[in-house]
Amino acid sequence: MANITKKVSWSGRGDDRGERTPLLNGSEDGKYNRQLSGGGMFHIGRLSTVDLEEEITPEEDIVRSRPKEIPHNEKLLSLKFESLDYDNSENQLFLEEERRMSHMPIAAGSGIPQIKCYLNGVKIPRVVRLKTLVVKVFGVICSVAGGLAVGKEGPMIHSGAVVAAGVSQGRSTSLKKDFKMFEYFRRDTEKRDFVSAGAAAGVSAAFGAPVGGVLFSLEEGASFWNQMLTWRIFFASMVSSFTLNFFLSIYHGKTGDLSNPGLINFGSFDTDSLQYDLYEIPLFIIMGALGGILGALFNLLNNWLTIFRIRYIHRPCLQVMEAMLVAAVTATVSFAMIYFSNDCKPLGQDHTEEYPLQLFCADGEYNSMATAFFNTPERSVRSLFHNPPGTYNPVTLGVFALAYFLLAVWTYGLTVSAGVFIPSLLIGAAWGRLFGILMSVIDTKPSILANPGKYALIGAAAQLGGIVRMTLSLTVILVEATGNVTYGFPIMLVLMTAKIVGDYFVEGLYDIHIKLQSVPFLHWEAPATSHWLTAREVMSSPVTCFNRVEKVGTIVDVLSNTSTNHNGFPVVTHTTEHDEPGKICGLILRSQLIVLLKHKVFVERASSRLIQRKLQLKDFRDAYPRFPPIQSIHVSQDERECMMDLTEFMNPTPYTVPQETSLPRVFKLFRALGLRHLVVVDNENRVVGLVTRKDLARYHMGKDGLEELHLAQT
Ligand code: ATP
Ligand code: MG
Known part of the structure; x- marks a missing residue:
């Protein structure tokens, strides 16, 4: 068996010095650097060396936030894309709210690859913004009317998704307006369901195919599917089709005649004249x-x-020039072909064209090539x-x-x-x-x-x-x-x-x-020959963890570390022995910690009754989805010495797996539940590693068997 050789490791697994959770003991920059640059050769199993065209050193990469040349190499996985949390953090606040709630819903109420990634659980920046929608709609009108070889259905599906994502949130970042509605839906899980429904409604409106729309969402996007969702998406699709029908009937001057189901109409096939044998x-x-x-x-x-x-x-500027060039070439080719074609047909009774084009044909004839080219x-x-x-x-x-x-x-x-x-x-x-x-x-x-x-x-x-x-x-x-x-x-x-x-x-x-685009996309199944890999080989270790009651200074230091920039941290019981990892008692996200720091939820303040009100889920939802960066949160020297109790805010029951779990099993858990972080524990429930989406997406089937991609800041 050959080996998978890794030259740039960002997860610190190349470090074999056996350091444990360095940040539990305060931040030490040296350790971070070491963790980062673990660039030694790393052997897991079989297969060949994957060379990067340009080797990027971590230091270099941090300095230039935007590389001059975007790596085109498909053997990379981009660290730029963060995951979405399709697994609710069932912390105490959440459970309290769920208990208080009755069963009534609280609110009554293409870009295809990008939408596909979003539904898969990858956060693609700005994909469901209102600004994106406006540009998309205007753009597609121009490109279709301008005669490019394009269709409008992809952008319509994307538009449907944006509308759904926007409406469900009751606010718009582009408009800087919060309507204070639908706050319950301000989390990844709920938003995802709306995006699925929006995409289905988009297909439904484009092709007049409501059932096709539902199946499109099922086949292309949603990894997480249930009966309730199917029914809701179907309802959205049907309503979309009906609404379009209604407005088209007004447009055609026959208000109430609901027989125009889709915007793209291929005409119906009549079975009598078109049977097949x-x-x-x-x-x-x-x-x-x-x-x-x-x-x-x-x-x-x-x-x-x-x-x-x-x-x-x-x-x-080059992109605009290329678009102009394509437009010019398309027009030239079309006209040249119409000009040189001698496919002229007499205007008879049986042609179905509304406006047959004579272009370069004799009187009483029409040009067939023009019928194909000079049309939408x-x-x-x-x-x-x-x-x-x-x-x-x-x-x-x-x-x-x-x-x-x-x-x-x-x-x-x-x-x-x-x-x-x-x-x-x-x-x-x-x-x-x-x-x-x-x-x-x-x-x-x-x-x-x-x-x-x-x-x-x-x-x-x-x-x-x-x-x-x-x-x-x-x-x-x-x-x-x-x-x-x-x-x-x-x-x-x-x-x-x-x-x-x-x-x-x-x-x-x-x-x-x-x-x-180097997106960490998880396909339906783990790569075929990955059974011999286990969680132990896939996970990152050592893991940056927090104690249940942690010093504010430590938290701020960890979050401010731009070189690691992790988004999830296991919470562990405090260990007295130095090199012993703590037992897992929860998982907390960067976004949650940021909100806690912003509201200064410190143990000392609570006891001196400086806090007027208890932090609520609403505070987390208001900050969703654009949580402020840690740099914007001011913490004074005195406050750094305070303690923060994470018990109430962490997810107390994160999913964990033993180290021996096979990669396909980890994969299945991740894919089916839409996880973002999966903690790997030993047989005494001590945290030994962490698996994220990128750790799984990096394995794929190449020409010569299983290959491992590199994580890189792009
Ligand atoms: P995401 O970016 O998907 O929102 P994340 O930032 O927490 O999540 P990744 O960016 O996927 O995590 O992580 C990059 C690498 O860092 C992965 O190999 C992952 O295992 C590792 N990693 C993530 N969190 C930690 C942590 N708390 N301690 C140690 N390594 C971690
Ligand atoms: Mg990350």
Whole structure:
């Protein structure tokens, strides 16, 4: 077995001097440094050395808070992303409130990769801000209307999530306004549920697919799911669909006519004219495989492009220039292709276009290439699905699919609001229709000949599935968006084939982008070959702990240490023996300590009755989610000598595991419960280590087996 060799260790596990909880005995900077720079070689199991292109020394890294070159290396995990607390801190205050409460609720009442990360439990800065929403909405109007190869569904899903997160909090940071409502919801767990519902409502409004929306949240985001949540999310989706319907009916001048379920409308497939035969199912599966291959190619090209962008195009002015360049090239390519195309069709009775475009064709004719290019992408999809046979020449379709494929690869990841669903559907619809036409040449059975449209639908599903790799939710979304259940089975088959084939080559597009951002994302399962790793190898040790009654000075020193910057601390019983770790009696978060320090909840003050009122949960909620930094809290020399009793505020029953627990078991616990910190104890309940999300996310399956990523300040 080869070894995993680690060159930069930030967790101090390289330190084998056996130091225990140094901060219990006051802060010693030397120890911190040592803890930090434990840069020795570290061997756990098998596999090769992972080299960083540029070795960053900790000192250097602290000084330059923003590196000149953002590491593009996917073998890194960024320390920038903090976790969310999806496990409530059941401290005494919380339990008291829960006891007081009756069972009535207290209040009546894309960015897809980012939302995916948020629901997974990673705090992505500013992802659910009002400002983000405004920019997103304005941006997507411009990018879609401007003719880029983008769709509006991703931003709509993201917008739904932002609205939900904002409404549930009853205040807005961007507006600097607190409506003093819904204070109960001011914690990560509750906010997450709202974000799931918002994302589902976004899908529902975009595609007119309420059930698809629920399944989207289930498949893409939520790691934590229960019946109550399903029902609430379903309700949100339905209401969203109804509301949209209502406003669209006013917009179309037919108030009360509720038959416009979604903003993106692919037109409904009529089963009578579009049946499929059993013998066509193998053809559909072949198309699924083709979609998987083309999707993998799309993802691979986009991956390279994104790495290039992260390396060289990270200055805002360059990003704007690139966006302008893409816009110019898209327009030029579109017009050039319309100009050089000679696919002119006579204006007959059977074309379904509202406004056929004559562009460069003789009078009484319209330009087919323009129908595909000179339209919003979703309208082009609709015409590919529904226009009668003979509307498009095979050459037009082939050239269009190729050009649009390249444009879409280039456009995704550009710094504009853009979704990838619709462009993928459009590419797939074009080559699917072409496939249908070719089939009709080979086999002249009337059912195939009659409708290349259904091949366009299958192609669209295959291409989209090959790129984003969703199966469950996409099947339902496409069935709902086309209003035809008959195609449910072939669409599912196609999506499954596309996923299996695509996964063989490269990951899904969203996962690629999440990885390139070095986000500590936890997938559904632990890496396949990680059974031989145990909590002992994964955990950080020694752990910075606090005593149940701790000196204020010690707490301030620990929190002020910018090099470690931990967010959670086990609380232990005081030990008399020097090198013996204390027994666990709770876990306290940095945010809680900050609030305690801010309100000066010191033992001495309580006894001299200087405190007017007892600290309440409300004080913690008011500070949520942007707790002040420790630097902004002033603690005088005298106060440093005071003591703080953490008993009432810590979580007295944190989850713990023995050192022998296998990595998959730790992983399961973390993933299913949405934990942020997991304490590792010995058989006498003494704290020996701590596992966080990053300690788990760093293990992943590489080409040669299990690899370990490095933690780095990016
Ligand atoms: P997060 O940043 O996710 O909100 P956190 O800051 O507490 O949580 P991480 O940033 O994930 O923790 O921790 C980085 C490394 O530091 C991990 O390897 C983790 O095990 C370690 N670590 C976290 N807290 C402590 C602690 N109290 N004592 C020692 N090591 C810790
Ligand atoms: Mg951290």
